[in-house]
Amino acid sequence: MAAHPPDPDPTRHGRLRPVAAWALDGRPPRGVPGAFGEPCARVGRDLLRAPGTGVPSAGLRWDLSVDTPSGFMLGLATDTLRFALPADPALPSGRLTSWVAEIVQDHLAGYEFFQWPACPGHPHLLKPVLTAGEARWCCPAGGHGQGLIGSLAAG
Numbered sequence: 001m002a003a004h005p006p007d008p009d010p011t012r013h014g015r016l017r018p019v020a021a022w023a024l025d026g027r028p029p030r031g032v033p034g035a036f037g038e039p040c041a042r043v044g045r046d047l048l049r050a051p052g053t054g055v056p057s058a059g060l061r062w063d064l065s066v067d068t069p070s071g072f073m074l075g076l077a078t079d080t081l082r083f084a085l086p087a088d089p090a091l092p093s094g095r096l097t098s099w100v101a102e103i104v105q106d107h108l109a110g111y112e113f114f115q116w117p118a119c120p121g122h123p124h125l126l127k128p129v130l131t132a133g134e135a136r137w138c139c140p141a142g143g144h145g146q147g148l149i150g151s152l153a154a155g
Contacts, residue, residue: 016065016073016084024048024060032064035089036074039097042135042150043104049152050116076104083107097135101128101149117152 020029024044028037040062047060063077065084075084085103089096105125108114119126119139126137126146137146146152 016067019064019066019072021061021063021077024062028062028064033072033089035091035093035096036062036064036072036087038093039100039135040074042097042148043100045150046101046117046137046152047104074100074103076107092133094130094133094135097149098128098130101135101137120146 020032022028022032022040024047025041026044028034028040044062059078060076061078063075063082063084064087065073067073067086070086072087072089073084074087075082077083087096087099091099105116105128108116109125115125117126117137119141122139122141124140127140128149129136129138131138131145135149137149137152138144139146
């Protein structure tokens, strides 16, 4: 996916200026800070490996904008759905990956038919956690890990 055209007046406050949109598991286009690439691809891979959960992966893409007072706004979009929150590309990679997983999970959980990612054998969702600098999925009840974010098994 290509970068959005430049805003004719990027100095307007309180207005989102689109930067780029790209595939869930793809590389971000030029103009996107490199720090967003790996965290978004890892979370995107896990979203794409979640069939049967109600997650609308068809047409779902990463979306990056700039808000003059807030800085970068990262989120997901389709033709009819969009959410974005302030994102800091200066965060360490593991922390940024965990944060991206958490904001996506929090947003999708607001839709009763989107439950992602499910904890194997339990009625709750996995929780993104940061362990020794690595972003992992963890069972919130037992605390056992389910692997690195980006490595969930298909199905």
